Amino acid sequence: MDDRGFIVPPPGLIPSRPPEPTPTPAAERIEAVAPGRALPAFTPPAGPNGPAAPARPVWRLVLPGGRVVPLTRAVLLGRNPTRGAHAGDAEPIALDDPTSTVSKTHALLVVEGDTLTVTDLHSTNGVVVAGARAEPGEPAVVPDGAELLLGDLSIRAQFA
Numbered sequence: 001m002d003d004r005g006f007i008v009p010p011p012g013l014i015p016s017r018p019p020e021p022t023p024t025p026a027a028e029r030i031e032a033v034a035p036g037r038a039l040p041a042f043t044p045p046a047g048p049n050g051p052a053a054p055a056r057p058v059w060r061l062v063l064p065g066g067r068v069v070p071l072t073r074a075v076l077l078g079r080n081p082t083r084g085a086h087a088g089d090a091e092p093i094a095l096d097d098p099t100s101t102v103s104k105t106h107a108l109l110v111v112e113g114d115t116l117t118v119t120d121l122h123s124t125n126g127v128v129v130a131g132a133r134a135e136p137g138e139p140a141v142v143p144d145g146a147e148l149l150l151g152d153l154s155i156r157a158q159f160a
Contacts, residue, residue: 059116061109061148062156069093071111077150078106078123101125101151109142116142116157125151 059071069075074090076083079102081092090110095102103123110117117139120127127134128149134140142148144159 057114057159059111060158060160062158063095064153064155065096071109071116074108074110076105076108076121077155078102078104078121081105095150095153097151097153099152102153103151106150107148110139114159116159118142118148123150 061069061071061075063069074088076090076092077095078092079097079100080094082105083090083092084105090108092105095106101124103121103125105121106123107121107127108119110119118127118129118134119139120134120136122136126136127140128147129140129142130146132140142157144157146157148155148157
């Protein structure tokens with residue numbers, strides 16, 4: 001063979017071909033399921049940390065305009081909420097209030113297990129939970145699907 005005009009790479013530069021796969025014996029092939037015979041149970045593959053845990057329901061707020069906020073920790077609601085001694089590490093969530101009836105820092109929502117509570121932080125126009133006025137400074141339990149009124153602003157609380 002004449003190698004003139006061709007560049008021959010040095011040995012080891014180009015990896016060798018992988019070995020050809022050997023045919024799987026018929027005994028190891030997946031067998032068809034005969035009519036009337038049950039399929040084997042499916043076991044989902046485990047991830048690096050084991051099998052995935054089933055999704056746990058969480059509380060969420062549906063704000064005006066359809067914005068959904070999952071409640072993974074305590075939150076402060078208001079026009080421009082700021083953390084104070086009463087809120088600890090609560091996440092501030094600013095609400096757009098066209099009627100100006102929501103206080104700067106209006107309410108604190110806390111999730112404990114499957115229970116959601118709201119505390120009116122001595123706001124000017126109060127908090128109404130499912131039609132009942134919340135006592136300022138006292139946590140009130142929020143039922144699933146309840147409407148929260150912060151001043152004139154309506155928020156829906158859902159456990160999903």
